[in-house]
Amino acid sequence: MFQNFSEGKIPSILKYSKYQIDFYRIKIYRSMEYFQKDRKIKTNRILSELDKFVLEFIQILEKYADYVIISGYVSILLGRTRTTEDIDVFIKKISFEQFSELYQELEEKNFWCINAEDKKEIFNYLKDGLAVRFAKKNNSIPNFEVKFPKDKLDEMSFEDSIQVITKKGVLKISSLERHIAFKEFYLGSEKDIEDAKHIEELFKEKIDFNKINKIKELIKERKNKNEQH
Amino acid sequence: MNNTKRIFMKPGKTNQEDRLNFIKYWVKYIKTHSDEEWSAQQNILINSQFKK
Numbered sequence: 001m002f003q004n005f006s007e008g009k010i011p012s013i014l015k016y017s018k019y020q021i022d023f024y025r026i027k028i029y030r031s032m033e034y035f036q037k038d039r040k041i042k043t044n045r046i047l048s049e050l051d052k053f054v055l056e057f058i059q060i061l062e063k064y065a066d067y068v069i070i071s072g073y074v075s076i077l078l079g080r081t082r083t084t085e086d087i088d089v090f091i092k093k094i095s096f097e098q099f100s101e102l103y104q105e106l107e108e109k110n111f112w113c114i115n116a117e118d119k120k121e122i123f124n125y126l127k128d129g130l131a132v133r134f135a136k137k138n139n140s141i142p143n144f145e146v147k148f149p150k151d152k153l154d155e156m157s158f159e160d161s162i163q164v165i166t167k168k169g170v171l172k173i174s175s176l177e178r179h180i181a182f183k184e185f186y187l188g189s190e191k192d193i194e195d196a197k198h199i200e201e202l203f204k205e206k207i208d209f210n211k212i213n214k215i216k217e218l219i220k221e222r223k224n225k226n227e228q229h
Numbered sequence: 230m231n232n233t234k235r236i237f238m239k240p241g242k243t244n245q246e247d248r249l250n251f252i253k254y255w256v257k258y259i260k261t262h263s264d265e266e267w268s269a270q271q272n273i274l275i276n277s278q279f280k281k
Contacts, residue, residue: 032264045268048275076275079259079267080252083275142278190245194252201256 032078034162034176036206041078041164050142051077054087055169057134057144060109064102065091068161070174071182075195077164077171078202082191086133086145090157093148099123112137153218177208181215186223236261 032043047055054073061067069077071088094102103119106112114133116122125132129150135143149155160175173179176199183196200207238254241247259267 030263031260044264046265046272048268048272049279050275079255079271081255081271081274083278190248194248197249197252198256201253202259 034203034206039160039162039175041162043078043164043166045079045166047166047168050083050087051166052168053136053142054144054171055166056109057087057106057111058089058171059169060105060111061089061091061102061146063105064098065094066158067091068157068172068174070157070179071187072191072195074173074179075183075198077173078199080195080198082194085141086143088131088145089147090149090154091146092158096120096123099126106134110137111135114140114143151222153222175211176203176206177211178215180207181212181219185216186219 030044032041032045034041045051050073054069054077058067058069067089069087069089072082072084073087076082076084099122100119103113103122111134113122114135115125116132122132126146126148129148131145131147133143133145135141149157157174157178160178161172162175164171164173174182180196180200183192236254236257239250241250255267
């Protein structure tokens with residue numbers, strides 16, 4: 001279906017746009033829409049400084065590693081009224097050589113790592129299952145919290161990710177169901193519950209609640225496993 | 230004059246309920262306004278985090 005759209009069978013102006021008519025103002029406008037079969041969300045939002053920061057970082061990162069953005073920024077990108085100090089992202093495991101190239105370009109583009117300067121040390125943190133943070137040079141906030149997936153449950157985030165099409169580029173986020181399940185049943189702070197509620201309210205007609213329950217079970221299994229160790 | 234039908238938020242009995250009611254209210258706002266309109270308001274908050 002998406003392929004047909006891309007081949008120009010409908011005018012590009014209609015592509016991934018939901019048009020609404022506001023009869024009070026006799027005005028037609030475009031609003032965010034989720035095309036769940038294509039796993040795409042189209043938004044015409046005005047990009048914030050945070051969005052621009054995210055796009056700049058991701059456009060470097062994606063040259064070297066597959067990624068998926070998770071947690072709070074997902075809700076913010078989709079309209080939640082809060083800000084954040086960090087953007088969480090999983091990257092698929094890469095070699096030290098690939099990481100070195102990524103790190104070099106990040107440095108060239110004015111980013112630094114706030115955990116260490118030596119790339120071997122930073123890479124070892126990642127290999128040890130720890131998160132490393134990148135910010136704009138001479139800054140600490142906002143920053144990207146980058147980590148390798150630590151188990152199958154984390155790796156699944158790549159399999160059902162969603163592309164969010166913004167005016168200045170595409171961002172890959174975790175599925176809405178996964179986002180809600182983790183926020184509600186794994187993280188669980190008041191802020192996390194509110195992040196989940198925002199997404200649930202916004203897309204309630206299109207969310208697969210059975211899938212949320214299945215992910216919830218997997219989270220429970222992980223918790224039990226962690227408690228045993 | 231803005232003739233758009235207004236959306237109202239139900240006050241919550243607790244701070245937590247009030248915050249959740251605001252989320253419902255804000256989602257209704259998002260659904261009934263253009264992306265440009267709601268994001269301009271959201272960006273006032275987000276952009277305040279950044280240095281000028």
